[in-house]
Amino acid sequence: MAESNPGTGEVSGRIKEIHCQPCLNKDNQTTNVAEKFCLSCNEFQCLDCSNVHYTHAFLRNHKLVNASEAKTKQGSFDMKGLDQCDQHQEVLKFFCEDENQLCCSTCAIVDHRKCHSVVEILKVAGRSTYRSSTLKVKLEEVREKANIIVDSIVSSKEKLDEDGKGILVEIRRMRDEVMKMFDELEIFVVKDVGSFQKETLEKLTLKQSQNEKYLTDITTCLETIDNVYQNGSLVQQFIVEQKMKNDVNVLHKNVNAECQGLETVTVTFNFDETLKLPPLPVTDYVPGQLTLSFCLSEIANSIVPVNKAMILTPVYSIDLKQEKDDVKEPLYTGIDFLPDARLVAVDNKNKKCLVYNEKLEKVGSYQLSYSPQSVVVVSEEEVAIICANPLKLDILRVTKTSDITLDRTIKVTTQYTSICQKDDKHFVGGTINHSTPVRVISSTGEENDFNINFPSKSYPLDTSNCTYIRSSDKVVLTDRSEHTVHIYDIKTNRRVVVKDEQIKEPLGVAVGPFDTILVCSNRKNSIVQISQTGQILSSFKTDMTYPRRICVLRDKSFLAITNSVVSERKLQKFKISY
Template sequence: MAESGSKIGEEDESPGRVKENLCQACLSNAKQTVADKFCSTCYEFQCNDCSNVHNVLPILKSHKLVSVKEANSTSTLFEMKTLDICNQHQKRFEFLCEDDKKFCCSSCAFVNHRKCHSVVEIEKIARKMTSSGSGLGKKLKEVREAAEGVSRHICFSKDQLAKDIKEIQIEVRRMRNEVMRMFDDLEDCVTKKAEVLQRETLQILAMKQTQHEKHLADVTSCLETIESIFKNGTPVQKYIAEQKMESKVNAFCRNIKEEYKKLETVNISFQFDETLKLPPLPIIEYVPGQLQLKFNWQEYVNSVDKAMILKPISVIDLKKTEDDIYEPLYTGIDFLPDGRLVAVDNKNKKCFVYNEKLEKVGSYQLSYTPLSVVVVSEEEVAITSEYIEFLHVSKCNEISSSRTCKVKTKYDSVCLKDDRQFVVGTWDEPRPVRILSLTGEEHDFSVNFPNKTYPIDSSACTYIKSSDKVVITDRYEHTVYIYDIKTNTRVVVKDDQIRQPRGAAVGPFDTILLCCRKTNIIVQISQTGHILSSYKIDMKYPCKICVSCDKLFLVVTNNCLGKKIMQKFKISA
């Protein structure tokens, strides 16, 4: 008789044998009973007696019971862990409200989303889904590797602590040979103090290790769920799982990156006084030296901060057209959420839309000189100039002006801070970076930025949402500043590869990407200022850079007399 350890849908390879699944509830009570039912919510085989509890307890009445035969014939049945169940109505999700970005069961769709414009069946969306879910799985594996690294480091720190204490004892014993009686007492005194420090430190490390082991268990459990869903699930279930668990996976990534920043190495040592003068006192009252316990913060280039790889996929020449007065100069580029690209031509006062193949599909004549552009939403962009203009960019690539905001400060570079505010880089202004709301209200950061005025085109900024950090480039000082808004601290990055840094963008794993005019390279640096990678590009004087919303593509433009181009790259880890 085959036991319930077999997977659902698994065939018995031995001819003539009849497969029987055992009641898992009975098994837990050391009884072997043939199962009659399968609960797809509990994900358990149950006999009739055990399954009857579903008719008794109201909380279990929504569970779906099927016969064992039906369960064994369903190869795609597996544990979704209620990811596809509506918490309010206990029904499976069938629809997606694209207006509210929410999954709906049939009751939700009828009661809460009748007035929404776009409520579509999940099954239709899932059929078009090309993602295999490997992105979440890959990210979870990276988080698990990082969590395992934290645990290994704690174990290493414990071993190192023990080694240091042993070395202290050896040193003490060596000196005892010179002054026998005194160092007999000294060894006892120092060892006791060291053991107290060790005991206290081990308690701290044990607490940290317990926390990390729980984190590791959570990540592993989540990874097993993802891998199970994308191995056995239907397209609908895969789509729901990817959408529902993305925020949890991103939270794991943020947590493990923060834990890496907090890693520390514990060292203990004993330093003798330079001049050993022993008063006529017992040694326990006068120890000729001092135990020192040090926590050294470690900087890591870890699995979360990975070097990226760039693969060129398309390039176009930016040539003067018949209706252009000047050679084009693209001073602002940004990706729309659907993969299209928006660019502004500073010289000819135009805004363009490009498709994924870098084919120009839309154009709009501006009445002013544009400086930079940022995508605000699916169909809205904002352009900096003497004021801020908002343009509507339709799905059909039609561009129209929607509104303008007057501002008092001169702004060049711009990026989104959140859904209500920009981070903007200034020029001819002693405050290099400011906050600008979408309604035109201007504010300052609570950070001690240097009182330096940048001429136009000599500095750019970007913002890292996950860690609340502002990045500022200083073109002629060949320097990059990374300001932590929460702690009011900064990291200063200088390197021979960073020569005349121009545009800046946030890349994969929330690393910082710079295009450097003097060296013709793209440099990737971590938030702690480490150079992770650099790429020589076939372009002279790169000046602007942007990264797609999914962090899979990168576009760079340049400012080179007679040879202006725009190039697109595929990003991979």
């Protein structure tokens, strides 16, 4: 009689069956028991599937062994808790294809019971499209950039030291002509240079330490990936990929940010050789000017934004129908994502602010006293709504449970049709019938103009929208009547004008992945992706007529659009990939 083994949960004397992996990948109704294991393919196979090695010449050098010999080798990779559910501390056994999440038994029953496709990891692991090569390519890219940062910082520190020594040499040459004054000058300059060097070296050392930590994390990730693909099972490989995607994305984001902000420190000294030296101490008259400054590194300047064409996959779609408490058919003139992926929308016709969850199910509503023009998310629990009549900007609080309350009102003097955030204390608004098409609004209601030579043209309601690109300090303005998108560089006061057959009556605009520009091409019923230099990167045909507004989730993983055609108004959500 067979006995139970309490240590493993298996019955002694009984051999655990392993099923053929090619059969599982074909989704066969019945799968054969694996009798062979291919060391080259790294998978268990039944006799029928393993016989392929004898019929195809390029497979004949693969080594086949009995499945029983290979069973002890599988699962030898130490997952170090990666195969445990973070919430329930149970083994991960399932994968929800609807929400792209790993699940334990409790997750599958409690949290994903309404999902349509929750499958065993063993069945989906073999057909995973997110392989180690993808993670490794991204990690290698991040590691290369992190190495560039560290090398640049080391070079900058050496240059800083050389600059300091060079100044001393120049001062000593000058001291031969005016000994006493330059003795005092040396003391004066050395003190300031030393103070600047000390402060700067501390900052550079801290930055270097942070990026060396990134390198350590990258190396650990690469070692884990290599190890699991050499020793781990397909299930373990799949779990590691899913678990590490977020870590890799965070590393990618952090190192990219470090690259964009990489600085070279310089110290210079300029002496006026026409100087007439008065009999005054150096504290009263300094024969030269010490300049302590930071400048953007050439390396950072050479790292240009990545212009990748995006791929949009429809996720959820709802029809916007008139409900019992609605006066008219809904018209959403503004949408934006909260950081937790809930969607905020403003209904111009029914004077409402609404909140939708990740599946576009309405979870919150707030009645306004005016017709809103646009909305922008300010923080985790704050949104700003602009109104053209009366002239004001309302700040509303949206709780985690989607309760909405009015927090404060900011008075303005200009009519605005669109709004986005410039920084923590300022907004950018697209104006209505104003001499300046785009203005800056402070959190206290002060309004100012950009230092840009805008064309002398005003825009009536629904003929233009704007957005702002923080990373490059650029304003984007759509011109519906001219079928044009304008990209203004604030720093250089230069403009890129984008006209293309794919852009007809552009209106809604948002900042997309890699800080590219996404525009609603109204008459083409499409979303057009544009680089900051004006290059058309991609165009996606929607199944809605006259797309009007667009917004993108903060991590650039999802976007939402809505339209304005009568009786066919929709709200749709898409997943962004590349």
